[in-house]
Amino acid sequence: MADADRDAAADSIAVAAEAVSDELRRAGQTVSGTGKEILETTAQMATDPALVGPAQAKVRDEGLAPARAVWEAASDVAATFASIGGYLAGRVRDVEDVRDRIIAELTGAGMPGVPLRAEPFVLLADDLAPADTALLDPEHVRAILTRGGGPTSHTAILARSLGIPAVVALGRAAQVLRDGVDVLVDGTSGVVVVDPDAAGRASVRPRRAARPFDGVGRTSDGHRVELLANVGDAATARDAAAAGAEGVGLFRTEFAFANAEVEPSLEAQVAAYLPVFASFAGRKVVIRTLDAGADKPLPFLTGESEANPALGVRGLRTSWEHPDVLDRQLAAIAAAAGRAEADVWVMAPMVATVEETDAFVAACARHGLERAGVMVEIPAAALLAGPILARASFASLGTNDLVQYTMAADRMLGDVARLTTAWQPAVLRLVEATCLGGAQQARPVGVCGEAAADPALACVLLGLGASSLSMGSRALGDVAAALARTSLDECRRLARIATDAESAEAARALVLAEVDWADELG
Template sequence: MTERTLSGIGVTPLSGVGTVVWYRPDADLPEPPAPEDVDEDAELARFEDARAAAEDELEAERERTAERVGEEEAAVFDAHVQFLNDPQITDGVTDAIEGGLPAEHAVQETFSEFVEQFENMGGRMGERADDLRDVRDRLVRVLSDGERVDLSSLPEGSVVVAERLTPSDTAQLDPERVAGFVTVTGGRTSHAAIFARSLALPAIVGVGEELQSVEDGTEVVVDGESGDLVVDPTDERKEAAAAAAEVDIRHESVETADGVDIEVAANIGTLADLGPAVDRGADGVGLFRTEFLFLDRESPPDEDEQYEAYVKALESFEDGRVVVRTLDIGGDKPVPYLDLPDEENPFLGERGIRRSLGPDADLFETQVRALLRAAASADGANLSVMLPLVSTVEELRAGRERFESVAADLDSEGVENELPEFGIMVETPAAAFMADRFAPHVDFFSIGTNDLAQYVMAAERGNERVSDLGDYRQPAVLRAIDATVSATEGEDCWVGMCGEMAGDPDLTELLVGLGLDELSMSAVTVPQVKAAVAETDTADARELAERVLQADTKAEVAEILTLDQ
């Protein structure tokens, strides 16, 4: 048997060796009977029963996912319930039944039309098509009494291979038993990819139709870093992959080979992310996306609930820094109870600090109170706060003044409080251009490359059609980072990075060379980035950065960094 390699998109920097188990959940429906043979009332009733049963299943899976993976990932099941009850879709199914189709065929037909519509929209909306498919297949399975394929009790060492994996499929995978997964479709930001990172599973998505040629029972190596699926691997290949799978987790802080401290922290959305962050050796939290405390509920968390959450994060990292970002609502993060305006370009609209200083001023005040109190708690000395989407000095001043005036209010109420370290996200071109004017007013910058790349390149994040443009390796993005760091020279202002770029170990040397003091990422890549820091020599890194900054194109950047395009 000769070894061969298929290529896809690697979504976790982890490797696994195992045996292929094909997962094909969508069996074809039989031909429908003639319309006159369909009992309309009975089919309508079957559809209603199936909807209720599917909703019960979704609620159970939501709970299970919240426990095993995290609240943020569990939220996808709420979106499924919304689709299940969306009047436009349910009316469509009802009409199709009244037109003479049995319930399962009516569901298949109606949902498939909506799936197509969402796919045509592309970007984030395109990704919702996967959710719709998931709801459709669930309903069809319930209606046709299909057996649920049990992904949670696969033989140990299985590599799950599928056309696509829905969030409910992925949530069932047991990382103790599954060696990885590989899918025909999917992109870096698909739900399956996000789950893979949360579960720390080796995974490759978007391999394409060639994957169908890999049969059940075949031995494979899943290289989630390069995106290579090695079929019928040699013994040496398997041994190398098994060795690579054993990541060295460092719980102590890390310095470069020539002794420069670089903080390697984790990004968190909810408290469920704290465990993995600690387990994988993060020095602290470099980005607490507090908006996740506000999503998927009927009303905002009150001051005490927020205080508890911030203190919990601080307690998890007694010796490390916890950087809390104030509410970043709007853009692609809607909150139903806030009645956000319908905007043509929400990413360019009222989001982040713009809302906190405007329509969400009350919410902001509550959050600031909770943060000031948390800063005065036993572990509060390590708390830092930063404002999202700042683009003018006035916004920075106004944000800072809010902290000062709320602190004065708390003082007058006799409530213990403390002003924490204060910074801003650098994620707009305006902030990068004006960084020298911001620097004297802050203790730190944290560069959010996900948004910075989208705004510098005018390429919507999550829109696959422009993903090549929106890449953080574009020279213009690298120049924006360089300009930001250079603007802090001579100022007492450290610079971190909390976008996806910070978690790419292939770029660690470059980022150290550009002068970053801190890198924050999803917990899964913390060990790899720490290892890369330890191997870096800062003089070499600076020289590398200088060469990279001379590049005209992304291809040249990749060539200098010896990366795949």
């Protein structure tokens, strides 16, 4: 192949990658919330120089065809992610999805994705790319089954936000499933019944719309519980406000940075925060500083690949080498808070020590941010909750990572999915320890991880001492309904049952056996 031909072939890769990225961004404009965030992140991956550059080099230096070059370059990236492990290993499917899309664009083949069928169906896959999951139509895709993934994978989280029952990490059990067979899927219990009998079919409940929420969380005896929403941008904030959320328990600011090659200016950051604050004028908005690193690398902030990024420089730890980035973000938050009427609280992710807490609280104070808190995601922080909350104004439990670090189980790895549930008694005891530390200091402790969206687990968390629960807005109604039918003393009794259990399965089963709403909400 002549040099000119090789240059043209290499250039075609960049053109195809840009086309794929543009298509994903356009798709992102048709959805909101987590789906929009995922599509935008995948769009960025399509044009990542770490993928496109090596593919072009394989064309110019080795004379490979563009499609083959993309395949090999993507395979190298995927192998690197898999060897690093942790959350990056969970992004291998994203790399493969982008690879297939670019190759389809280069060859004129059909774009990969979920197949179209005339009738509603249950979707079975090894795993789903987040970009595919985000665009699923709940009226057509009645349930999702995957061989891989985990309960806190993108597939599982997006399915919950869409109201689609999902059972992930089926592994070898999926071998009995085949096209055309009827299956009964219980996304709550994780049970899949192949070719159900008449009794099983009669037990099926039609999928319903999200249960309405009146905007006031309370137990049956009137104990107030703040029911808040997790949001990532202005669109999800508007959705949460419309759903009746009492405020925001987790504003993930990293999604405002997701497509940035350089640090966004202070003005750009203010513009990203203001609409979220505006949606909750007069109400609490807990904004988390950048949770960069591991699965969310940022070119201007995170460094080279680490042997185990989940245990590396992520969250607040990025400020050790880049204190100026944190300082500018706090300045932007303070500026936006000054122009809005929301009650803005600020918290740092991945706090492990009292010293880190002191430093973060002092940094917030320099910008006039009085409500400075921490996320409790690391067992060390849970065990030191008393002294940490002697400094911080509040704590919020990030149960997804707390489970991962407590159980030494990658939350994206299907092989250990049975371990990655917040029903684990060891995890619940750390939640209790954190809440006790908060009570000692008269500081509120909330929950903003996926655990708060489980109605039965929400009652247990309240019984352990949580003062607020934050979740995807679709879960608000169900959690509110469960709390409204359970007294505070009953929540405390359920919490004792769960923490005294010897396994996650036993904890869940024992709690559900004690409530009269399990079949409806559990």
